[in-house]
Amino acid sequence: MRNRERSEAPVVGVPRSDPGHEYEAALIVRIQNGERELFYELIQPYERRVFVITFTILRNEADAEDATQDALLKAFKYLGQFRSESRFSTWLIQVAINEARLRQRKSHFEIMRPLVDQENEDGSYTPRDFTDWREIPSEALERKEIREKLIAALGSLAQKYREVFVLRDVEHLSIEETAQALGISAGAVKTRLLRARLMLRDLLSPGLDGLWTGAGPTPKGIKPWS
């Protein structure tokens, strides 16, 4: 397995040691005092993250790119309102999520929101497929069609699950940071995360008809992972 960032992810409940925090706070003060070019340095570590989050919410690269630009511009414009008690990264993620949600409301597809969204999240989810899973090598991600299937599976989840999943499992925020960014409780994060992971697992399960073993290019009897 290649560069797995997961191992660096903070252990839940233990605050991450944060050497960058003071540095960022100092940068922000300097930007507010007129050294505007330092803004590039401030956002550089988070540019990718803003794109991935807006992409997961909007499910379209072009919209996500526009939302990323607008979110970072807004962050620059409203940097004066940022309070240093919270982390800059969390605040920036909130700005990005707001921007993506705003765009989504403007577009028409809210009307066509799937029914799953209204589902009660407390209802327990029963896994549907129990085929044995082999370990999937990360090299599989070099294949475009596999990435597309994974992105499509994630895109088929209701938005509240996508939001939690992208922050925790894609961007490796802690449960607490995810809760803070979304303005929900840590308990709600865990419930939605469990649900999102179970649903994705079923959607991608090698034994279920459709995604992997269905009408795709994979010949019968051969698991796409092999």
Add this chain to the structure above:
Amino acid sequence: MVVKCEDVWREISNYLEEDLEPEVKQALEQHFAQCRQCKSVRDGMRNVIELYGDKAMFPLPAGLYPRLHDRLANHIEGKRISRRAWLVSVGVTGALAASTVFAAMLDGFVPQPRSEMSQPARRLPNQLVAVVDGGKMFHLPGCPFLHGTYHMVTAEEAVREGYSPCTRCMADALHSAGNVKPDFEGEETARSESEEK
């Protein structure tokens, strides 16, 4: 401690997060050793987390950063002109003058519009626009007149390929690019000419 499959599924996410009391964790592990189904749920979920958590999962679109930084630079660096920018602007003005002369020479060349009814705009906004293969117009993403799968090209490329600007969604962009009234200039001249006759 004996746990049922339903209990395992409820705690499986916390198990993979290592966010469980030691005795619950142990009970789950005993259960996995005996229950193939729950082992499948665990292994599948672990795969899901590993795959989506990999950086290779979300490759960025080509040119994302340059476009982003161009847009940010417009706002962050503002209109202050440094000495280098001044030299560059002199150079650009020269190049523009040369290209105007060159354009005058090439005036005869106008790309063939895809629709007979349409005219390309005279001055083009410097931005990406959405086109659909087989379509006639270029749009901003999200325009209600944009149908089907689109891809992004620069406005210049779109016109070169024979697309015309959508008068609805592109109106503002064309206006700010210096087109007083997109598309209708020719019509008006034609009308006034015919009135004169």
